Amino acid sequence: MPSFEFVLLVIVGCGLVTWLNRVLPFLLLKRFELPMAAVEFLSFVPVVIMAALWFTGLFHQHLGQLPSLDWPNLISSVPTVIAAVVSKNLLVIVAVGVISLALIRLVM
Structure with a gap:
């Protein structure tokens, strides 16, 4: 049985990765312009x-x-x-x- 700390770390890590996947492209495209x-x-x-x-x-x-x-x-x-x-x-x-x-x- 996994410990509470491990489960909490996995949930926070998954949330962070999901958030970065959604926010990072906006931050990058703010500074760079895509080719037409x-x-x-x-x-x-x-x-x-x-x-x-x-x-x-x-x-x-x-x-x-x-x-x-x-x-x-x-x-x-x-x-x-x-x-x-x-x-x-x-x-x-x-x-x-x-x-x-x-x-x-x-x-x-």
Whole structure:
């Protein structure tokens, strides 16, 4: 059984490492300027993350079989993608997605 001091040290150490990972890039970028190519490349990161989350929600994996479509998520994606193209506002996109999925689950 680990001692209390060891557990406390691990928690504080993990907190410090997490804090440094989040704060250090801001401190470094305050003093240095990234090349335009890096800024342009990093501008795609939020889109890629959202797409990855979206695609994982569209499929159900079954062992030994091909993935199957999650039809309610696919159907609710249509108005959500339309809202994304029209508004380009994350709050509107999330609201349309949640409301459309709630309505589809209510009907199905």
